[in-house]
Amino acid sequence: MISEAERIEALEAAQKLVDCLSEDSESARSESTRVQALQAANALTRSLERPEDGLIKFAYSPTIWMAIRTCVHMNVFNILVEKETTSAREVAEKAGADEIIIRRLLRVITSYGYAVEKGDGLYGINEWTKHMQNRLTQGMITYIFDHSMPAIAAAPEWFKENGFQNPTDPRNGPFQKAFGTNIPIFQWLALPENKERWDAANTFFEGDRGNRPSWVTWFPVQDELLSGKIDDQAPLLVDVAGGRGHDLLEFINQFPCVKGKYVLQDLQKVLDSATNLPAAVEKRAIDFFNESPVKGAKIYYMKFILHDYADPEALHILKNVISSMEKGYSYLVINDFILPDTGCPLIAAEWDLMMLTLMSAMERTESQWRSLFYAAGLSIKGLYQPPGDGQGIIVVAL
Known part of the structure; x- marks a missing residue:
C-alpha cells in the first residue's frame, strides 16, 4: 500500500508535470519547458517506485545494452525498418541467426519500447527503431558499449x-585495467589492429551532441565573435581536433555570407575520413600535444576536447593553442559541459564518470574551468548555457 507521504510526493510531482505542460504558448513549448517536464516526470516515477524494485531494475539494466549491441551486430534494426511488420523468422533468416535468440533479444527491445510487438513473433517499428538504425546512433552504440562497458566493470x-x-x-x-594496456585510449584506438574501433569512435563523435541544438543556432556568434575587425587573409575559424568537420560545416551553413578561411585540424587518419567538406575548408594534420594550430585565426574552436584530459594535459594543449592566438583579436571557444556545484543533471554526471573510466579525465564545474584558464593565462569573456543537460559555451581570450 502506498503511504500518505508517498501519495503526497507523487501528487506534487504530478502537479508540477501538469503545470509544465498546461500553458498553451510558445514559451510552454520551449526546450526549457520540455526539460522541466522531463525532470518532473522522472520525479513522479521515482516517487512511485519502491527502492527494492528500482534497484532490481538497475541491476538487470545492462541486459538492454547487450540486446541493443547484439541487434546492431546482426543488423536487426535495419531489417525491421524495411517494412511495417516483420516476423522473427524473417529477421533470423536475414541476420543469419537463430530465431529463438531473435525472439529473446526482441522481447527486451520491445519491453523498453525500442520496437513494437504486433503479435506472437511479429514486430513493428516506431521512432526509436528508426533512430536505432541511424549510422551515427550505431556508431555511438558500438563505441560506448565496446569500450566503456569493460572499463566500467573494471573500475571498482x-x-x-x-x-x-x-x-x-x-x-x-x-580503461587500461580492462584492456590490459598502458596506452591512453585514443592512441590505443589509433593502432592498426583497432581500425574498426577507431571508425566507430569517429562516427560517434559526429553525432555525440544528440538532439541538442548546435551552438551556432543559440549563441550570439555575430555579436560576440564577428562584430570586430576580420582579417580576410587569416583563417576565420580553426576547428582544433574537429573530427570529420561536422561542427565546422554547421558554422559555415549558419553564416554563409561571412567571408573567411576555414581550417579543420586533427590527426591525418581522421582527416582522411572527412570526405564531405566544401572547398572552403582546408584540412591540416595536427598533434595538439606537440604542435600549435594554424596561427592568427579569429576563432579557435574546441568541442569535447579538454574534458578528455586531466589538468596537466589540458594545460599542455591550451598553451599550444595560446601560442597561435593573437592578443586583442583571437578567441578560443570551448564547447563542453559546465557542471553546476549542486543539482547536476544526470546525463552530465554520467558523462563525467564516462570521462573518468575511459580517459582518467573529468567534466568541470565553472570554478574548475576558471582555475584551468587562469593557470593557462587566459581570460574568460563569458560562460553561456542554454536550457538542457549542462553543456555550454565558454569564450576565452589572451
Whole structure:
C-alpha cells in the first residue's frame, strides 16, 4: 500500500508535470519547458517506485545494452525498418541467426519500447527503431558499449587497487585495467589492429551532441565573435581536433555570407575520413600535444576536447593553442559541459564518470574551468548555457 507521504510526493510531482505542460504558448513549448517536464516526470516515477524494485531494475539494466549491441551486430534494426511488420523468422533468416535468440533479444527491445510487438513473433517499428538504425546512433552504440562497458566493470577493482583515488594519469585508469594496456585510449584506438574501433569512435563523435541544438543556432556568434575587425587573409575559424568537420560545416551553413578561411585540424587518419567538406575548408594534420594550430585565426574552436584530459594535459594543449592566438583579436571557444556545484543533471554526471573510466579525465564545474584558464593565462569573456543537460559555451581570450 502506498503511504500518505508517498501519495503526497507523487501528487506534487504530478502537479508540477501538469503545470509544465498546461500553458498553451510558445514559451510552454520551449526546450526549457520540455526539460522541466522531463525532470518532473522522472520525479513522479521515482516517487512511485519502491527502492527494492528500482534497484532490481538497475541491476538487470545492462541486459538492454547487450540486446541493443547484439541487434546492431546482426543488423536487426535495419531489417525491421524495411517494412511495417516483420516476423522473427524473417529477421533470423536475414541476420543469419537463430530465431529463438531473435525472439529473446526482441522481447527486451520491445519491453523498453525500442520496437513494437504486433503479435506472437511479429514486430513493428516506431521512432526509436528508426533512430536505432541511424549510422551515427550505431556508431555511438558500438563505441560506448565496446569500450566503456569493460572499463566500467573494471573500475571498482581499479579504485580498490589504487586507494580509491581520482584517476588523472591517462596511462593508468579503469580503461587500461580492462584492456590490459598502458596506452591512453585514443592512441590505443589509433593502432592498426583497432581500425574498426577507431571508425566507430569517429562516427560517434559526429553525432555525440544528440538532439541538442548546435551552438551556432543559440549563441550570439555575430555579436560576440564577428562584430570586430576580420582579417580576410587569416583563417576565420580553426576547428582544433574537429573530427570529420561536422561542427565546422554547421558554422559555415549558419553564416554563409561571412567571408573567411576555414581550417579543420586533427590527426591525418581522421582527416582522411572527412570526405564531405566544401572547398572552403582546408584540412591540416595536427598533434595538439606537440604542435600549435594554424596561427592568427579569429576563432579557435574546441568541442569535447579538454574534458578528455586531466589538468596537466589540458594545460599542455591550451598553451599550444595560446601560442597561435593573437592578443586583442583571437578567441578560443570551448564547447563542453559546465557542471553546476549542486543539482547536476544526470546525463552530465554520467558523462563525467564516462570521462573518468575511459580517459582518467573529468567534466568541470565553472570554478574548475576558471582555475584551468587562469593557470593557462587566459581570460574568460563569458560562460553561456542554454536550457538542457549542462553543456555550454565558454569564450576565452589572451
